[in-house]
């Protein structure tokens with residue numbers, strides 16, 4: 001039995017009152033779209049209305065930290081604050097060190113963002129050595145060898161928002 005992964009969340013949560021943001025990069029779009037779809041589907045299973053899932057995009061993963069911060073601030077300013085936000089990006093190793101620098105810096109920036117925006121920022125950055133790894137983690141590889149990690153991120157956003165919201 002696989003031991004990795006979120007598995008079942010430890011109780012059924014009612015997400016019907018939550019407002020969750022997804023902000024995704026547009027690189028590696030086929031993988032991104034599958035991850036976003038999985039996150040939305042899981043949050044709807046947990047009762048979050050589709051109209052309460054707000055989707056925004058940025059060019060690439062490097063733009064996720066700043067885009068996420070401004071996205072959360074904009075929704076708060078509009079009187080429609082988010083209860084959690086899921087930045088989603090897919091980084092695939094190329095022939096240069098670009099991958100390493102973006103992966104490391106974006107990971108730290110997203111982690112630290114939580115203390116600035118004061119809502120859960122779920123880690124939705126796939127850092128893959130190959131395209132096959134990315135496809136598998138979005139559940140769209142030919143063998144369907146793994147589940148869609150976007151579903152985990154959706155469940156995580158609902159749990160964190162309900163447990164640790166304002």
Ligand SMILES: O=c1[nH]c(NC[C@H](O)[C@H](O)[C@H](O)CO)c([N+](=O)[O-])c(=O)[nH]1
Nearest residue numbers: 025027059060061062089090091092098
């Ligand atoms: O989201 C990604 N952005 C990538 N680069 C773009 C970067 O995130 C910025 O958008 C760009 O550097 C402009 O700031 C990637 N690679 O370079 O390989 C990648 O794999 N994934």
